[in-house]
Amino acid sequence: MKLRINEDENFEDLEIIINCRQMDDKVMKLIAMLRVYDMKLTGIRAGHTYLLDATKILYIDTVDKKTFLYTNKEVYETPLKLYELEEQLAAKGFFRAGKSVIINFNQIKSLRPDLDGKIMVTMNNGEKLFVSKQYAITIKQKLGVI
Amino acid sequence: MSEKKKWWIRFLGKIAVATAVSFTVAVTSLSISGIWYGDSQTINSSMYALEGKGVGYDTIFQWLGASFLISLVSIIIHADYVKGRMLAFWRYVLNILLIVLIVTIFSFLYGWFPLDSAEMWIEFLVCFGICFGACFALSFLLTSIRLKAEKGKYDQLLEEYKKNMDIPLEDEDREEEAWKI
Numbered sequence: 001m002k003l004r005i006n007e008d009e010n011f012e013d014l015e016i017i018i019n020c021r022q023m024d025d026k027v028m029k030l031i032a033m034l035r036v037y038d039m040k041l042t043g044i045r046a047g048h049t050y051l052l053d054a055t056k057i058l059y060i061d062t063v064d065k066k067t068f069l070y071t072n073k074e075v076y077e078t079p080l081k082l083y084e085l086e087e088q089l090a091a092k093g094f095f096r097a098g099k100s101v102i103i104n105f106n107q108i109k110s111l112r113p114d115l116d117g118k119i120m121v122t123m124n125n126g127e128k129l130f131v132s133k134q135y136a137i138t139i140k141q142k143l144g145v146i
Numbered sequence: 147m148s149e150k151k152k153w154w155i156r157f158l159g160k161i162a163v164a165t166a167v168s169f170t171v172a173v174t175s176l177s178i179s180g181i182w183y184g185d186s187q188t189i190n191s192s193m194y195a196l197e198g199k200g201v202g203y204d205t206i207f208q209w210l211g212a213s214f215l216i217s218l219v220s221i222i223i224h225a226d227y228v229k230g231r232m233l234a235f236w237r238y239v240l241n242i243l244l245i246v247l248i249v250t251i252f253s254f255l256y257g258w259f260p261l262d263s264a265e266m267w268i269e270f271l272v273c274f275g276i277c278f279g280a281c282f283a284l285s286f287l288l289t290s291i292r293l294k295a296e297k298g299k300y301d302q303l304l305e306e307y308k309k310n311m312d313i314p315l316e317d318e319d320r321e322e323e324a325w326k327i
Contacts (some may be wrong), residue, residue: 042327049327056323071323106313111300113293116229119300133226143303 013108029079036080036088043069043076050076054104058123060085061101072125095138097121097131105142164217165210175277176201190266192257204256214251219244222260235247242278251272 016034020027032042039054058070062082069076078085086094086102093105103121112120117133131139140146176193177200184198193205223241224226232240249270253259259266307313 043324050324051327052324072323076324106308106311108304111297111304113296113300115234115293116288132230143300143307145300145303 032078032080033084036085039089039092039133041069041076041078041080041085043078045074045076052095054075054089055106057104058107058125058127059097059101059103059129060094064134070123070125070127085104095135095142097129097135097138103129103131105139106129111139161214161217162223164221165214166203168213168216169210171277171281172213173201173206175273176205176209179273191259192265208256208258212248215248216245231325238282245278246271246274 018027018030024140028042035042035051036054041052041054043050043052044107052069056071058072060067060069060078060082062068067078067080067082067085069078082100082102086096089102089104094102095104095105101145103123107124108121109124109126111120111123114120114130117136119131119136119139121129121131123129137146179202180194180196180198184194184196187194188197193201195202195205221239223237223244228237249258250261253261253270259270261267
């Protein structure tokens with residue numbers, strides 16, 4: 001892969017042009033990673049590619065080595081891995097809630113402490129997720145409990 | 147103070163508190179049962195050797211030892227390390243079995259009750275079941291009250307957090323979430 005940077009004072013916006021023989025998985029992943037930088041995510045649903053606003057994503061999980069983005073209405077697949085998204089999206093309020101899930105704290109509707117230090121999280125679409133004791137600390141820190 | 151030292155202090159503190167609670171419950175139960183039918187059980191049990199006049203020093207120390215062991219296994223079974231590897235239901239089952247095993251060993255060593263008597267076994271298991279059930283019900287009630295209070299506090303803090311961070315509420319957020327490209 002060649003990387004060429006053209007620096008010119010006349011350029012108004014940052015523009016990235018990808019020249020490729022065809023759009024394969026590698027190119028799709030590269031585009032998805034660039035989108036994350038802009039707080040946008042690329043999601044695939046029913047054979048179509050969508051651009052998603054990161055703030056509208058409720059949570060992201062991994063099932064059978066595939067990563068899925070959950071919004072209020074739909075589920076999209078992303079070519080990115082969970083760890084690749086975790087770091088980039090931390091600034092938007094996402095936090096690790098389990099080995100295979102990261103949650104958007106800003107999309108939490110309510111919290112219910114459970115036995116063994118766990119916290120049951122109800123998302124804005126009514127879905128309920130459990131956050132284990134190990135990861136519940138992040139929630140408590142955000143709320144100022146500890 | 148190092149983390150390891152703090153951990154040991156917390157661990158020993160937990161055992162001390164649990165031993166004190168178990169020991170208090172055991173001696174109180176023994177005293178109540180002794181007042182009721184201690185006179186008639188002097189042959190069957192070494193615990194009632196004083197014929198309802200009190201609990202012997204040796205019995206008190208035996209129960210202190212049993213309380214310590216019961217507390218130790220209970221704390222280990224409910225430790226974070228085990229919690230992550232065993233379901234709550236099976237932890238409680240294992241806990242009950244180990245308590246019965248400890249009491250059986252002490253009964254064998256100190257003659258608390260004749261182990262070959264089915265009648266005494268039934269009495270022991272019924273008493274144990276009542277005590278364990280009562281403790282479990284009380285603990286469940288207190289935990290439920292605590293969790294309900296915490297839920298209210300968490301939801302209030304979440305609301306304040308959203309207000310401070312200027313996060314739109316669920317019904318105010320009507321923007322498009324995805325665009326086909």
